[in-house]
Amino acid sequence: MLCFKLAWRFVIARKRPMFLSLAGIVFGVSFFVVTQAQTSGFEKFFIQTILGTNGALRISDRFQDTYGTVEQVDDDGDTRFLFHSREGSLYHEGVDQPSLIRDALDDYPELLGVSEIIEGSAVLDTGFRRKSIVLNGIRWEDHLQSSDLNNQIIQGTMNNFSSDQMGVILGSRISQRLGLKIGDRVSLVGGTGNLHLRVSAIFESGVSQIDKNRIYIHLITARSFLGSSSGGSVFQIAINEPEHAPGLAVQLQSSLNHRVVSWQERERVWLDVFKALRFSSAITVSCILLLSGLGMFNVFAILVIEKTRDIAILRSMGFSRMDISAIFLWQGTIVLVAGITIGSLFAASGTYLISMIPLRIRGIFSTDSFVVNWDLNHYLWASCIAFVFVAVATWIPARRAARIEPAKIIRETL
Amino acid sequence: MDCSQKNKMMPNGSMRVENLFHSFSEANGTVKVLNGVSLEAKPGEITSIAGPSGCGKSTLLYLMGLLDRPDSGKVFMGDLEVQNLEDDERTKARNHFIGFVFQFHFLIKELTAIENIRLPLLKQGKDEYSANQKANELLSELGLESKAQRPAYKLSGGEQQRVAIARALANSPKYLLADEPTGNLDSSNSEGVFELLDRMAKQTGLSVILVTHNEKLADLSHRKYWMEDGRIVI
Incomplete structure (x- = not known):
């Protein structure tokens, strides 16, 4: 002292x-x-x-069956195979059997929400203007568990969308570009034909690439529009500790035989x-x-x-x-x-x-x-x-x- | 140092040096400063060491005060041989048994007069109250009670030297080593300081070892040594 x-x-x-x-x-x-x-x-x-927009993990394409070769055959007839790494291996586009994947994901308690999404390209047509968009078919109740979409809505409400099977949620830049507002009708062109939708809500994620290209419609509507009864989907997953996403991605990838990408890998740049x-x-x-x-x-x-x-x-x-x-x-x-x-x-x-x-x-x-x-x-x-x-x-x-x-x-x- | 250690090391009696040799290494080689010095300073007395500049007086004093180590020879505090003590023991011995007074008072200028005096007491582990009490006693003994709270640098030369003496006496040392304590003072202040040291020596049994150029003061001492070229000649 x-x-x-x-x-x-x-x-x-x-x-x-x-x-x-x-x-x-x-x-x-x-x-x-x-x-x-x-x-x-x-x-x-x-x-x-x-x-909040794309989730912590995305499960997409299925791996082609892993290429294996016979490494050794023992005298007693047992065979040992050598399986090659999945690095550089080929994929089948989209999730093959979504329901099986979903069931398998139930075994992972660290997952907060799993949203099956069917993605595709189309054109939005107001009659005066057209714009190419990326459509996301979602089950709204699942998607709210794995995204921040509810908080991203700047006009309209999620209720409008949930109660209207032909409802559409537009990215803010799309609505500006096409001059659309809540309640307006718009045509979706492409896929199996034309689909008439009603604007239920407008969202703004802040990511301009998403706001000017993405729309959300109901999964069942999207399947019908894209002509696929199943498959071609991706899964968007929210987890309780997003910083652990890379480890979980590796684990899921090896057990589900599908490509799983963490947000860290996706947004590496x-x-x-x-x-x-x-x-x-x-x-x-x-x-x-x-x-x-x-x-x-x-x-x-x-x-x-x-x-x-x-x-x-x-x-x-x-x-x-x-x-x-x-x-x-x-x-x-x-x-x-x-x-x-x-x-x-x-x-x-x-x-x-x-x-x-x-x-x-x-x-x-x-x-x-x-x-x-x-x-x-x-x-x-x-x-x-x-x-x-x-x-x-x-x-x-x-x-x-x-x-x-x-x-x-x-x-x-x- | 706890009580048992202090008692174990408690020196009683004279301070003696026997056959001390000391040298300094310099760029041009080794300079011998002390060449077999022996002397004794008794309790209750002023022992003066006089001699021309550079004869080794101050070096001898620092060796006696455990600030330096001799090349050879012995230093005794009473019956205790102290020249080879470990650094920690030397530090404790300085704190408990030795008081130093230097020519240029060497007060710590950031502190007041009383704070300078309290330092060795607080270092000994005394509480603030008893340290203040002792410091105030010394200040009044030296006629400086009104200057207690004055910053050290605002005191006159004579006052600063008296505060330095009070600081050296604060830990009730057995030995007071004074290196030209009057060298920076006029004759009246010099005599005052000498009288003070003499009084303290008589009152407390303190052994005062005084290095001085001042032959008049040396003559007033109980015991006088004259040094030349690192030797005691008288």
Whole structure:
């Protein structure tokens, strides 16, 4: 406690250099948190959007039977086969027997919802305008379990759709392009012929590619339109821990003999972009913290030189080498704790202010303001990085201070 | 240092050095500073060590005060031979049995007068209250009670040196090692400091070892050594 009190007095007696050290840490910590809150905010929002739109897992094409060769025939007639990897193997398009797949999926408690979807291409025709679209035939009650479609509806209601077998839910950009509103009639051209649909709702996922191409109709209507009684489907699956999707995909793929793609694999390009941005900003801000650390090292190195005589006196009074180290380490700790505390307050205020900045984004997701992620881990990471830099910045001078030989210093001072 | 250790190490009696040798390594080679110095400083007395600059007086004092290690020879505190103690033990011995006063007072400028005096007591593990009480006693003994809360750097030279003496006496040492304590003071302040040390020695049985250039002060000491070229000559 005595060492802490001395450290405190030394810190408050050197206001300017300590303030500069403190400012470096405050700036570094707050900047780190704010940049991470932004980049991870956009990333998290993007993930929520794509999970809500396309689910965590998609089961699609069936593998061709795995190619196997006879590896060995024993004397007793037992045969061993070598089965080749599915890497590069061929697929049969679509899910072969959806009902069997669905039954098999019931054995997986980690699945939150399973939606069978039949996909196909068609043209929407209003009589005045036509547009190519991707139709998704869904069982609405299943699809709501595996998607965020209900919350994506911006006009009309899900009830309109569920009560109308010929209802259609349009992507927002399609409705704009074709000038359609709730209750309007529209023709679906292609497949087995024409189908007359009524606009039940309009959704906006925020993903422009989906909003301008996708429509939802009832599964049974889609089957009839596309002329397939079964097959050609995909399954969209929501799971309770989306970050475990890749492992589950491998497991499902091997047991169902169908291609299963996790959201991480499906959105790898964008996720890599976000990852690169996050790392880039983390490296940039860590450099700021490193510079703060170097500044602090400088301050403490000078402090040790300035305090050499006092160190010698303290040693002559009975302070041990460890006590001397402790005095300097406490000074670093005081500046570090104050820096992290003030930096975190600035970071929280800055993050809040940034979240208020208007910013219209349509493309990979839809937002009208900066998206930020309030994550305690950002504060912990910033604190850890600051701790490492400050620890090094103070430990080296503290060690040097502890090694000072009092007799030599006193002799040289006289 | 707990009580049992302290009692075990409690030195009683004179401080003695026997046949001390010490040298420094420098760029040009080794410089011999002490060449077989022996002396004794008795309790309740002021022992002065005088001599020209560079004769090894201060080095001898630092060896006696366990701030440095001799090349050879022995240092005794009472019956205890202390020159080979481990670093930790030397640190504890300085805290419990030795007080230092230097020419340039060496107060910690960030602290007030009373805080400087309390330092060795708090380091010994005394609580704030008893440390304050002892520090106040010393301040009033030295006529500085009104300066207790004044920052060290705002005191005059004489006042600073008296605070430094109070700090050296705070832990009730057995030995007070003073390196030119009056070297930076005018004659009246110098005499005042000497009288103070003499009084403390008589009152408490303290053994004062005084390194000085001031022959007048050296003459006033109970025991006087004269050094030249690293040797005691008188």
